[in-house]
Amino acid sequence: MDIFIARQGIYDEDGKVVAYELLYRNSLENGYNPLIDDEVSTYKVIDNISAFGLDILTNKKRAFVNFSEELIKKDIATLLPKENVVIEVLETVNPSKEIINKLLFLKELGYYIALDDVVDVEHMINFIGVIDIIKVDFILSTNKARRDLAYLCKKYNIKMLGEKIENSEALNEAKELGCVFFQGYYYSKPSIFLGKDIAVKNTSIFMLLVELIKEDYDVDKVEYVIKTDIALTYKFLKFINSSYFNFLQEIKSIKQAIMLIGREELRKWLSILSVAEMASVNDGYANSIIIRAKFCEEIAKIIHCEDSASAFMVGLFSNLHLMIEKDINYVVKELPLNFEIKEALLGGKNIFRDILDLALAYENMESDKITKIREKMSISEGLLWKLYSKSIEWCGNIDN
Secondary structure, eight states, X not given: OEXXXXXXXXXXXXXXXXXXXXXXXXXXXXXXXXXXXXXXXHHHHHHHHHHHOHHHHHTTSEEEEEEOHHHHHTTGGGGSOTTTEEEEEOTTOOXXXXXXXXXXXXXXXXXXXXXXXXXXXXXXXXXXTTOSEEEEETTTSOHHHHHHHHHHHHHHTOEEEEESOXXXXXXXXXXXXXXXXXXXXXXXXXXXXXXXXXXXXXXXXXXXXXXXXXXXXXXXXXXXXXXXXXXXXXXXXXXXXXXXXXXXXXXXXXXXXXHHHOHHHHHHHHHHHHHSOOOOOOHHXXXXXXXXXXXXXXXXXXXXXXXXXXXXXXXXXXXXXXXXXXXXXXXXXXXXXXXXXXXXXTTOOSHHHHHHHHHHXXXXXXXXXXXXXXXXXXXXXXXXXXXXXXXXXHHHTTTO
């Protein structure tokens, strides 16, 4: 399915891009859609950040991401890397005690906080002590209001960003007032990124959220649900490979990844997926990949390969590059998989590649190749059929 996201440059006094604001889009039509709820928009932006890759979207510069009141209350911001994002508090957010405490918590963690669409002093006064940047709206604010804002910012050491800068007059005024950042059509309009993604089954997300509500949740059940949905597995591994987590160890199994991330961060991420728009997928094709992955795992077990979980991963991701229409080298590079899995997926010779080749040959009924590989592994023809039948049965039980 097609996915979209837009970015608009944020410039310094020398006219150089220092950051980008990331904006939700659901088509190539480049405009704000007032019918889309602010909370939903941010959920989709965060979901698409994972799909595209934050560094690719921002050229390794900071990203400004809008946050509504509800998202701040839910601590969703901690899913994003503090070194790479600025939390942009929407103008509709009420500076209640709860919100201020949530923002102070983020600030203590090392996040920068910006206040969006500021038009007067009253708008920002209750956020003083929390915000690092205010974005002054140069269309809706008056000259006097901007001067008053500049006075307060200088007094409290808050940086000013002039937004909706559409001509040289506005830019000159912004510089005279002390703005150090600038954004608007004078510099650039938002540009849209078009990408490919694969949809997650809503039932998978629901089952996981229900399980994760429990204090003594079953890790094995969570692993089972994730590993039986190829899209969910791919998104999950892309997510934990983000710079926020910065895990040093390579991932060998879904269960290992679940234990590394922890329940609360997993629940937050799933809540984003549950809201983000999901298109239908070709279930028949996806199921065939799941069968292949299970078949690889069963073959690994029968030949006493100690790492059957890695064999499952090789089978699961063997056609992923075709599903998302990306080069296999790019897909493998973006996932935090161990060396043996990556080598097998790229065609290198190891035990996992042999297992995958046997599974592929069996699917395509290439009898000579099947015989050659199974004899090398000392697997009888009858046993191979039993393993394949078991894999089909296992896949069939997924949705039951």
